[in-house]
Amino acid sequence: MATKHSRAASRLMISPAVLLLLGWMIVPLSMTIYFSFLNYNLLMPGAHNFIGFDNYKYFLTDPAFTTALINTLVLVGGVLLITTVGGTLLALLLDQPIWGQGIVRVLVIAPFFVMPTVSALVWKNMFMNPVNGLFGWIATSLGLPPFDFLAHAPLFSVIMIVAWQWLPFSTLILLTALQSLDSEQMEAAEMDGAGAISRFVYITVPHLARATTVVILIQTIFLLSVFAEILVTTNGGPGTASTNLTYLVYAQSLLQFDVGGGSAGGIIAVILANIVAIFLMRMIGKNLDA
């Protein structure tokens, strides 16, 4: 891409793809913005008149909104904490030479291939159910009353389910990063008198910083929009105890048939996601510079 000519040619070649992607994004976004200013409820046919920012006002003043916002942040933060810390520890374990390494690695990655609805249902019915679930059985075997996870700790349960799904992803990325650590660096640190913990703190953790950043950024994008796990387990409840923004938008538009309000919620969610992204890039984006 050195010459002026080749630069111009490259711009020309890449423009159809850019235009397609732009259209792909712009059309739904502008339609959502358009709907968010209309009084548009599927239960009330007739004219969809323009009502300005009323939809936004109703969505933001909805008592469920603050809960949903906090739940979203707790859900994202909790899952990120479990997956990065747990992923690092698991990656350290898997990096050790063990018998049957290949099979163990495949087993560890397996949860990522289970679709969210299926894994959430498995957790709901086979583990967390107080009557039929494994945890309930363990509790009653010990003479304790079974704990109804989804009723009494709904958000925590959702966090556990989602973390279980994403742990393999972070483990996998951190494991590849660990394997790219120069063994001579570790040996040099060993010669320099660093014990196992010092080597981990001073050599391994800084080496993993970039991979951890990638894990956090990618997971945040997906965790902000967790939906299926909530839908099949708690339905956002009890009350709004496990409702996140995505679920609130769903409830607004498809349970109350309020297209306008749902669209306004969607736009608010987009804005909030961007605020989160800006904060994240400020905090950890510098790790991505070479």
Added chain:
Amino acid sequence: MGQITLSKVTKKFGEVEVIPPLDLEINDGEFAVFVGPSGCGKSTLLRLIAGLEDVTSGTIAIDGTDATGLVPAKRRLAMVFQSYALYPHMSVRKNIAFPLKMAKFDQAEIDRRVEAAAKVLNLGDYLDRRPGQLSGGQRQRVAIGRAIVREPAAFLFDEPLSNLDAALRVGMRLEISELHNRLATTMIYVTHDQVEAMTMADKIVVLQAGRIEQVGAPLELYERPRNLFVAGFIGSPKMNFITGAEAARLGAHTIGIRPEHISISPSEGAWKGTVGVSEHLGSDTFFHVMGTGLAESMTVRTSGEVSLRHGDTIFLTPQEDKIHRFDADGMRIA
């Protein structure tokens, strides 16, 4: 102090014995060079001394105390790696200070020693840079700096110059020798380059397949190689080996004569041949002489101003007192 004694040290990787029982003594303040072709076990031997590999049997003593079971950090040795192994996320200052920090020195002492090391190695201007922003030679210096701040009993160098270009290599070679003269600390240096071995060592240890072929001062190895392997390995260009009738005449199975101990003449001499490739270095000229009937090709070294062309007839005369004689097992006949 830094006397290192290896007795009956062996190393096996699984069933493969890379170091058969080996004894070696390295004296305090000595510059010892392990040299040999690649795969001869010289790096493994260094790593055994460093403690990065466990010996299969035998003992390693440092300053008279048994260090065989000690972890690397407790052996008071410092190592410079082939890849330098600098910590990429730390500044040069932090890299050099790392061993001191691990040894829990107080900050004032750390600063003082880092400054001193930086001064010795001309790193003063680079202390706040990252290793990624330095050239190969500077990284090499940082790695040495990290080794010297701890004031270890001995330094271990694992092919430290092999990633540098030729000109820089000569410069760093001098700097390391200079450093050894100034610190007077024991150094063990691993290389496959016999020129580095000859120029830097007090004591050369020639290794082949994990066995020590010969130990001695550079000139001792050059003048009195113990066997064919050492004779062929030490010296550049390589020694010429002649077998057959010419060797039998001197009562040997093989005789060796270095290229610099053969004189040439266009008209008369002991052996007749034709000039093949000639390499002109300015100061010297190397002739590869073909068709002598003694060996496939004989290498001869002469001064720079000889004008013989490809295909010219040439007569070679060896200096009789410089001929090395070897028996059928390849061992030197005294």
